[in-house]
Amino acid sequence: MSDALSPDAVHIGLDLGTQSARAVAVDGTGRLLSAASRPLNSRRDGVRHEQEPEQWWSSLAAACREALTGIAPQRIRGLAVDATSGTVLLADAGGAPITPGLMYDDRRADTYADRVNASGAGVWEKLGYRTMQPSWALPKLLWLLDDLARPxxxxxxxxxxxxxxxxxVTWRLAGHQLASDASHALKTGYDLIDERWPEAELDALGVPGELLPDVVRPGTVIGTVCARAAEATGIPAGVPITAGMTDGCAAQIGAGALSPGAWNSVLGTTLVFKGASSHLVRDPGGVVYCHRGPGGTWLPGGASSSGAGVIARRFPGSDLDTLTARAAATGGTAVVYPLAGAGGERFPFRAPDAVPFTLGAACGEAEEFxxxxxxxxxxERLCFDYLDHLGAPVGGPLTFTGGGARNRYWSQLRADVLGRPVGIPEQAESAVGMAVLAATASGATLDEAATAMVRLREDLRPDLARTARLLPVYLDFVDELVRRGxxxxxxxDHAHGKAAQ
Incomplete structure (x- = not known):
């Protein structure tokens, strides 16, 4: 497999998040050699969320130049790029943007969702997610086309x-358009089973076929870095470009959650779940959808509207370390339904009218926290119970990543509620996942690369006595969600059955 997994080899991971563009250089043993980031600016106005696509490239190029300072060019073996899921734009024939980037959570196209779901119902049913959500890329594409056609x-x-x-980004790196990857194309309607665009359905929606990129599986080498991009980024000309994945899938690779039954739970502003399965997981409720993994596996997952964002909303400016210590001393059993925003849930159930609530008495700041x-x-436990209810394999290794995983007490509490061991990766982030994927361009399989490059910082073991003590409180919480409709x-019922095992 050449020296892809040796200390001599360097693999580059590029990540476009909501707030920053990040570049990392990781050697073939998983050692993070360097990292750099640059901020990204957003325009938010009600349901609209836009960014300037040119800044994606300029910020990422600047981050690359910094991250690669001092690294010998001959060591660099490849790169891969991840980005936010469902973010799209239109560009001219030369790759220059003609629209802003409509971000993953932009909701201006909500009124187009019914058309999309009526036209593509058969395909979306076959792919297991049944309906597209309004913030997905295909409704936004229809909005962009209509906006350009207005008087x-x-x-x-x-x-x-x-x-x-x-x-x-890959267009700029190569100097010409490259194939898109199936992970980013999923929310635009790409058929992951037949591995093609659903032409009849898209034609019925008025989407010209020539508008759409070619698509390949993640992990495919799609081009090489051109001389102009080499000058802008510091990445040597000729370095292979590997088709990447969305940021959630990239974080999953960075956590090593790739074997069937393995899961990565990412606790950031919201909770995002990514797992691996040998089969396509279909969800009658339409809240779980599958990416296709680089090795032919399926990657089921879902994104909740609950998560650590509830902390920022309720405790702005607080010293969270001190608050955590005080909270741990309470041993409280009151529960806040932790929506990160004002309302609406996406996973493990879809409830646009869901709002935060509290069960039990939380007296004072520490108990509320x-x-x-x-x-x-x-x-989080309900998400896993729901995934098990669908027939997704959930019994494999579990890792915690995201900003919330840095709070050790919280991570232990989560492990106790789940009643299962948890690993905390040393360097789990989307950019690192792309460096792992980039290593496959040099001959390693993804499993080999992940085994060599993903390191665990800590193993957490559940306190099973605490698990048993909290189980009735959890089931009361589940029943309250049912009571609210x-x-x-x-x-x-499935959650109750799992608890009784």
């Missing part, structure tokens, strides 16, 4: 191309 607008220039966020920590842990009784 007084410029119209659709000849040669216009749809680009996912990562596609703009603990109730929020416990609420996130309960939502948000969670299906069958899902709650």
């Amino acid at each position: 007084g607008a410029a119209g659709l220039p000849s040669g216009t191309r749809l680009l996912h966020q990562a596609d703009l 603990h109730a929020c920590l416990l609420g996130v842990a309960f939502v 948000w969670l299906e009784q069958s899902a709650a």
Whole structure:
């Protein structure tokens, strides 16, 4: 496999997040050699969330130059790029943006979702997620096309191309358009089973076929770095470019959660779950969807609207270390339903009318804080119970990543509620996952690369006595979700059955 997994080899991971563009250099043993980031600016106005695509490239190029300072060019073996899921734009025939980037959570296209779901119902059913959510890329593409066609607008220039966020970067790196990856193309309607665009359905929606990029599986070498990009980034010309994945899948690779039954739970502003399965997981509720993994596996997952964002909303400016210590001393069992925003849930159930609530008495700041920590842990357990209810394999290794995993008490509490061991990776982030994927360009399989490059910082073991003590509180929480009409009784019954095992 050449020297891809040796200390001599360097693999580059590039990550476009919501707030920053990040570049990392990782050697073949998983040692993080360097990292750099640059901020990204957003424009938010009600349901709209835009970014300037040119800044994606300029910020990422600057981060690359810094991260590669002092690294011998001959050591660099490859790169891969991840970006936010469902972020799209339109570009002209030369790759210059003609629209802003409509970000993953932009909701201006909500009214297009019904058309998309009526036209593609058969395909979306086959792919297991049943319906597209309004913030997915295909409804936004229809909005962009209609916006360019409105009276007084410029119209659709000849040669216009749809680009996912990562596609703009790979175009600049190679100097010409490269194939998109199936992970970023999923929310635009790409058929992951037949591995093609669903032409009849897209044609019925008025999407010109020539607008759409070619698509390949993640992990495919799609091009090489051109001389102009080498000058801008410091990445040597000729370095292979590997088709990447969305940021959630990239974090999953960085955590090493790749064997069937393995899961990575990412606790950031919201909870994001990514797992691995040997089969496509279909969800009648439409809240779980599958990516296709680089090695032919399926990667089921879901994104909750609950998570650590509840802490920022309720305790702005607080010293969280001190608050955690005080909360731990309370041992409280009150529970806050921990929505990160004002309302609406996406996973493990879909409830646009869901709002935060509290079960039990939380007296004072420390008890309220603990109730929020416990609420996130309960939502996390319910997500796994729901995944098990669907037939997804959930019994493999579990890792925690994201900013919330840095709070050790919270991580232990989550492990106790789940009643299962948890690993905390040493360097689990999306950019590192892309460095692991980039190593496959040099001949390693993804499993080999992950085994060599993903390191665990800590293993947490559950306190099973605490698990048993909290189980009735968890089930009361589940029953309250049913009582409010948000969670299906069958899902709650499954959670009760799992608790009784």
